């Protein structure tokens with residue numbers, strides 16, 4: 146018997162000694178001689194047994210046989226994917242080494258670059274135009290313009306479907322905000338009307 | 347007359363299966379390797395699910411943890427050495443996976459909510475952050491209620507105590523096996539186990555007393 150048990154527990158076993166004995170460790174001789182401690186051991190043992198049974202039941206309720214079967218199938222499917230030859234990865238390598246047939250058309254990288262540059266230019270010009278067309282409602286026009294041409298300016302405030310037709314404001318904006326570059330371009334090229342007149346003559 | 351096959355222990359059987367799988371993998375007979383491994387999965391799946399569920403307290407998370415552990419074990423079966431029982435080796439993989447998930451959950455919780463501190467200013471276990479479900483009508487049944495209380499109390503154990511308690515008591519492992527599974531030394535395992543039991547008893551007794559008190563006051567109010 147340990148001194149601590151004699152001093153603090155009048156010779157009875159500590160909880161730790163009791164737990165150790167129940168969980169299959171050293172079984173002190175006191176346990177066989179003392180009815181109180183042996184009853185404590187039985188109670189603790191019963192309690193631990195109940196706790197175990199309840200805990201396992203709780204887990205098994207969450208994972209019933211059907212769920213385990215599904216899990217098993219998922220594991221096997223994942224393993225199959227892991228074991229499968231890496232087809233997706235092998236594809237580009239085969240494509241590179243495969244001889245090119247006549248029916249396959251190849252676009253030169255240079256042309257791809259040209260197309261990208263053209264797209265960028267069109268995007269920039271388009272962006273400029275749309276930026277100048279839309280802002281009448283939100284961005285106020287310079288005060289000078291408003292004073293000089295009061296009749297042409299759209300009324301202040303947000304443009305709504307009820308205040309004026311959308312097409313009307315667009316037309317006004319087009320007339321007012323034709324970019325300088327486009328005007329130069331327009332002057333440098335013959336107009337449709339001029340071409341028609343020339344051909345009629 | 348049927349040939350007499352000497353009985354083999356579960357440990358020996360596992361070792362044989364592991365060797366078979368390795369041989370099949372080496373020979374490129376992958377279907378057979380998987381079939382053989384499927385037997386291992388069947389044998390340890392329920393046990394793995396119980397461990398993961400008690401550890402993570404979330405069915406979906408536990409499901410993923412179990413799947414990942416089996417996949418990882420299959421992929422690394424070449425590193426399995428027969429001096430350790432397969433289930434100890436596998437449990438180690440599973441526990442490490444669960445720990446990683448808890449860490450990830452903790453990180454997520456840090457980003458999403460301020461850390462929860464207990465009255466002593468110590469950060470609480472991330473498993474405690476999970477929303478606590480109120481009892482549904484079915485759960486009012488006494489046994490279900492008791493189970494809920496138990497699960498709540500187990501969840502309140504500190505991480506290591508919970509792990510050791512689960513493996514020792516729920517899974518019936520010896521201190522030596524738990525030590526091999528967790529990397530803790532045997533005496534630490536025993537200390538954690540004892541503390542877990544003491545704490546769990548304390549928690550459950552307190553809860554039972556609180557519930558009795560609540561029950562009495564509810565009856566008095568009626």
Ligand SMILES: [Zn+2]
Pocket residue numbers: 156157158175179180181182183
């Ligand atoms: Zn005694």
